[in-house]
Amino acid sequence: MIRMKPVDIVIVGFGWTGAIMGIELADTGLKILALERGAYRDTSPDFVYPHNADELAYGIRGELFQPLARETVTVRHAVSDTAVPYRQYGSFLFGNNVGGAGIHWNGQHYRPSPEDLEIHSHISKRYGQKFMPDDMQIQDYGVAYDELEPYLEQFEYLCGTSGTAGNLNGEIKPGGNPFEGARKKPYPNPAVADTYGAKLFADAARAVGYHPFPQPSDNASRPYTNPHGVRLGPCNLCGYCERFGCFMYSKASPQTTILPVLMRKPNFELRTHSHVTKINLDSSGKRATGVTYIDAQGQQVEQPADLVIVSAFQMHNVRLMLLSGIGTPYDPNTGKGVIGKNYAYQMMSSIGVFFDKDVAINPFIGGGAGGVQIVDDFNADHFDHGPHGFVGGAYIYGGQTGGRPIQQLIVPPGTPSWGAGWKKAAKDNYLHATTVATHGSVMSYRDRYLDLDPTYKDAFGLPLLRITFDWHDNEYKMSQFVTERAQEIVKQMNPKATSLTLRKPGDHYDIRQYQTTHTTGGVIQGASPDSSALNRFQQSWDVSNVFVTGASAFPQNLGYNPTGLIGGLTYMSVKAIRETYLKQPGPLVQA
Amino acid sequence: MSSKQPSSPSRRDFLRQSLVAVPAVSLMGTAAIAQTQSGTAATPAVAAGPKYTPRYFTAPEWDFLEAAVDRLIPSNEDGPGAVEAGVPEFLDRQMEAAYGHGGLWYMQGPFVPDSPPTLGYQLRYTPRELYRKGIAAIDDWCQKQHNQKFAALPADQRDAILHQLEKGEIKLDDVPTAAFFSQLLTNTKEGYFADPMYGGNKQMGAWKMIGFPGARADFADWVEQPGKVYPFGPVSIEGAKS
Numbered sequence: 001m002i003r004m005k006p007v008d009i010v011i012v013g014f015g016w017t018g019a020i021m022g023i024e025l026a027d028t029g030l031k032i033l034a035l036e037r038g039a040y041r042d043t044s045p046d047f048v049y050p051h052n053a054d055e056l057a058y059g060i061r062g063e064l065f066q067p068l069a070r071e072t073v074t075v076r077h078a079v080s081d082t083a084v085p086y087r088q089y090g091s092f093l094f095g096n097n098v099g100g101a102g103i104h105w106n107g108q109h110y111r112p113s114p115e116d117l118e119i120h121s122h123i124s125k126r127y128g129q130k131f132m133p134d135d136m137q138i139q140d141y142g143v144a145y146d147e148l149e150p151y152l153e154q155f156e157y158l159c160g161t162s163g164t165a166g167n168l169n170g171e172i173k174p175g176g177n178p179f180e181g182a183r184k185k186p187y188p189n190p191a192v193a194d195t196y197g198a199k200l201f202a203d204a205a206r207a208v209g210y211h212p213f214p215q216p217s218d219n220a221s222r223p224y225t226n227p228h229g230v231r232l233g234p235c236n237l238c239g240y241c242e243r244f245g246c247f248m249y250s251k252a253s254p255q256t257t258i259l260p261v262l263m264r265k266p267n268f269e270l271r272t273h274s275h276v277t278k279i280n281l282d283s284s285g286k287r288a289t290g291v292t293y294i295d296a297q298g299q300q301v302e303q304p305a306d307l308v309i310v311s312a313f314q315m316h317n318v319r320l321m322l323l324s325g326i327g328t329p330y331d332p333n334t335g336k337g338v339i340g341k342n343y344a345y346q347m348m349s350s351i352g353v354f355f356d357k358d359v360a361i362n363p364f365i366g367g368g369a370g371g372v373q374i375v376d377d378f379n380a381d382h383f384d385h386g387p388h389g390f391v392g393g394a395y396i397y398g399g400q401t402g403g404r405p406i407q408q409l410i411v412p413p414g415t416p417s418w419g420a421g422w423k424k425a426a427k428d429n430y431l432h433a434t435t436v437a438t439h440g441s442v443m444s445y446r447d448r449y450l451d452l453d454p455t456y457k458d459a460f461g462l463p464l465l466r467i468t469f470d471w472h473d474n475e476y477k478m479s480q481f482v483t484e485r486a487q488e489i490v491k492q493m494n495p496k497a498t499s500l501t502l503r504k505p506g507d508h509y510d511i512r513q514y515q516t517t518h519t520t521g522g523v524i525q526g527a528s529p530d531s532s533a534l535n536r537f538q539q540s541w542d543v544s545n546v547f548v549t550g551a552s553a554f555p556q557n558l559g560y561n562p563t564g565l566i567g568g569l570t571y572m573s574v575k576a577i578r579e580t581y582l583k584q585p586g587p588l589v590q591a
Numbered sequence: 592m593s594s595k596q597p598s599s600p601s602r603r604d605f606l607r608q609s610l611v612a613v614p615a616v617s618l619m620g621t622a623a624i625a626q627t628q629s630g631t632a633a634t635p636a637v638a639a640g641p642k643y644t645p646r647y648f649t650a651p652e653w654d655f656l657e658a659a660v661d662r663l664i665p666s667n668e669d670g671p672g673a674v675e676a677g678v679p680e681f682l683d684r685q686m687e688a689a690y691g692h693g694g695l696w697y698m699q700g701p702f703v704p705d706s707p708p709t710l711g712y713q714l715r716y717t718p719r720e721l722y723r724k725g726i727a728a729i730d731d732w733c734q735k736q737h738n739q740k741f742a743a744l745p746a747d748q749r750d751a752i753l754h755q756l757e758k759g760e761i762k763l764d765d766v767p768t769a770a771f772f773s774q775l776l777t778n779t780k781e782g783y784f785a786d787p788m789y790g791g792n793k794q795m796g797a798w799k800m801i802g803f804p805g806a807r808a809d810f811a812d813w814v815e816q817p818g819k820v821y822p823f824g825p826v827s828i829e830g831a832k833s
Binding site (some may be wrong): 049050051052053054055056060061062067068069071072075076077082084085086087088090192193194195196199234235236237238239240247359360362364365371403405406409417418419420422423424426427430431455456457508509510511512 | 662665669670690693695697699701703707709710712713750753757776779780781784798800802804805807813814817818819820821828
């Protein structure tokens with residue numbers, strides 16, 4: 001075992017939240033070390049045109065994704081089942097290398113609705129405790145929207161988010177989302193122009209009586225210089241966004257917003273090819289002494305540190321906590337324990353919308369987030385759930401992010417999957433089809449959780465993380481209801497044909513189909529060590545010099561894309577570290 | 592068995608002659624000529640350029656692939672078929688890549704192939720192994736059932752067998768046929784639509800057919816003109832234009 005010189009702060013995983021932690025702590029002058037299992041990556045030379053416009057390499061083979069050959073997860077539907085490995089990419093996509101999933105994401109940048117953060121209190125108050133099924137165990141975040149608002153804004157101004165404000169200091173503004181929480185400042189950039197599919201959707205949604213607005217986008221609509229002095233360029237809607245790096249410096253990522261400044265700080269060091277396998281504890285088990293990692297040569301390295309910030313992807317955070325023995329593992333039989341608790345996902349549906357040949361959709365024109373229109377009338381608690389008997393909701397999305405033909409070509413229902421009929425349908429419909437989709441919440445349940453697999457191992461011989469997950473009735477009901485609203489809009493669009501993907505009771509969670517990479521929970525934040533792993537500042541209740549960032553802190557999943565909330569919670573956490581914790585290390589909230 | 596004297600060769604000849612006899616064929620160009628050939632795997636449609644020599648697939652496997660992908664995406668007046676688009680070459684080259692060796696997949700056991708399909712691929716085979724075992728098993732089955740290998744069967748019979756494979760209706764030792772078919776169809780469409788530098792989508796024919804502009808990747812001027820037909824043909828990563 002190699003023993004390195006101690007550092008003040010070690011950051012495990014160098015994606016969005018690791019980079020935010022690094023830059024926000026750099027001015028303390030403390031020695032900060034970030035450990036990243038992958039390689040260094042930057043716009044040039046790694047994402048340059050034309051090599052980036054390669055659907056097979058990036059979109060299908062997953063050049064930017066974590067190699068599953070070395071480490072994956074296992075999946076089962078129920079506590080009594082035996083899990084098997086997620087051997088090929090499907091349902092969700094792990095990022096890899098510096099920047100993490102912040103490289104290959106779409107840039108859909110949402111804030112939570114205020115009630116999302118206090119969902120248990122809110123639902124209890126408005127509908128009564130009995131409105132929630134017995135096995136649903138949703139919880140409040142321990143942070144209210146008004147308190148988080150400055151941090152949500154800070155992340156938007158870092159990213160140069162392009163959008164139209166809907167609620168500015170309580171005043172509802174035309175063209176924005178009238179259901180959003182009040183924002184103190186408008187978006188830093190105006191919305192990206194609509195693609196044609198989005199325009200048709202928004203016109204129809206208005207005609208039906210809903211409130212469409214441009215999707216808040218971290219594909220910049222114009223040149224932008226962020227508060228660190230880092231510059232982004234305008235998005236050209238290239239159609240190679242999600243699953244790809246951005247060759248235009250338009251998509252916000254750690255590389256395009258933080259790293260040019262952070263990498264020059266003398267007290268900051270990044271070590272790539274450094275795979276952390278354990279957070280080390282002292283003999284009391286109450287204090288972390290640093291981490292152990294495996295370097296590029298395969299050697300075990302011990303890295304002492306006073307403060308450990310766990311900033312890997314949601315699932316990797318949970319696994320590292322379990323491998324390190326921090327906090328009590330969750331037990332679905334008793335409902336006790338916290339690590340692995342409340343794993344959740346998102347519930348999607350999708351409608352293919354096919355027009356005649358006089359409607360030129362040009363589906364290849366697309367940003368990952370920009371150029372799409374959203375209806376938020378049926379998300380969160382934006383409508384009265386009383387008559388419908390479910391908790392949560394979904395936003396409805398109109399338009400497309402690109403028309404990459406291997407993955408994104410759609411054909412009308414009844415088309416054979418191959419042969420002359422498939423080919424003719426592909427030819428006739430490609431230019432004239434768009435998509436309307438719903439993007440919905442999933443609540444947390446007693447029998448949905450994460451733990452270590454008893455059988456399958458990674459390349460180092462360590463147990464894989466095991467997912468126990470399937471849909472519950474609440475989510476089928478939610479998806480059915482919001483999809484019907486989406487169908488009303490689609491009908492108004494007057495297409496010649498539509499197709500529908502809707503998950504109905506009896507349909508099991510299918511890991512073969514890409515749904516979202518928005519996996520959540522497992523190291524959740526909350527009000528009490530009995531029910532959560534972290535306090536409201538994302539500090540471990542059990543080991544106070546360990547903080548855990550990212551969507552692993554979400555007590556249940558919301559209908560929005562998670563990154564905006566992840567960024568806001570990280571900024572709130574790092575401010576507490578900088579201004580309170582570092583002055584007097586110890587618990588920021590007394591248990 | 593009755594298949595000892597199959598009627599298919601004469602039917603094949605009839606089809607070929609009848610199509611060639613149609614005067615319009617000459618006006619329809621290579622697509623129509625390819626269509627006349629697509630009925631016989633022995634003379635697959637071949638695009639211009641030097642003939643590709645497979646590195647991984649054996650001659651019988653190559654015959655099988657040409658005869659199968661020719662039915663999955665047939666050549667006709669709508670656009671190029673998979674054979675003239677170079678899909679077999681794409682498949683062979685993918686077998687030599689990390690992908691073909693299973694290098695992108697988690698391949699540690701134990702393997703539980705009878706897991707629910709919703710839990711995804713659970714076979715022990717890499718793509719190379721799946722193709723090798725699958726093709727051999729299907730050719731054996733065809734030999735037993737029809738006294739000929741798959742590639743020698745007429746188009747309609749190949750179609751019928753592919754449908755059976757897709758539905759898992761043919762039971763073979765070792766290889767679940769639906770999994771094999773799914774792999775073949777997925778890789779065929781990949782090769783048809785991927786950038787031509789991977790060996791398929793010759794002359795960007797599949798992109799031209801549907802109207803995809805390939806690696807142009809710059810539509811800043813076009814998003815402001817919603818509903819207008821995009822006027823430019825595709826470009827490839829290596830700079831080919833059309």
